[in-house]
Amino acid sequence: MNQRIKYLQAQIQAEENRMSRCTHEWNEVFYNPETVKEGYGFKPVGRGSDMWHEYEGYHDVQKPRWTRICKKCGKEDHTDKQRPVVTHHVPDFK
Numbered sequence: 001m002n003q004r005i006k007y008l009q010a011q012i013q014a015e016e017n018r019m020s021r022c023t024h025e026w027n028e029v030f031y032n033p034e035t036v037k038e039g040y041g042f043k044p045v046g047r048g049s050d051m052w053h054e055y056e057g058y059h060d061v062q063k064p065r066w067t068r069i070c071k072k073c074g075k076e077d078h079t080d081k082q083r084p085v086v087t088h089h090v091p092d093f094k
């Protein structure tokens with residue numbers, strides 16, 4: 001390990017400490033889909049009794065994801081989950 005690597009590791013450690021102590025103030029959440037590889041099709045592989053199937057290939061698919069970034073420390077936080085939010089109520093005559 002050289003001095004440069006030691007220096008960078010110390011920087012990373014300091015930055016991680018700063019992020020872990022931060023009380024996080026999040027910027028507005030934005031939609032930030034993630035590109036992932038997804039397998040498609042099936043092709044037989046092997047021979048005789050030692051046969052199995054593999055994907056014919058892979059293609060890129062967009063997976064829903066949302067991101068928020070802390071204004072103070074720059075931490076990026078991702079989620080692919082959503083929950084319902086009730087925005088208003090209406091009179092209910094029953």
Ligand SMILES: [Zn+2]
Pocket residue numbers: 019022023024025070071072073074075
């Ligand atoms: Zn923060």
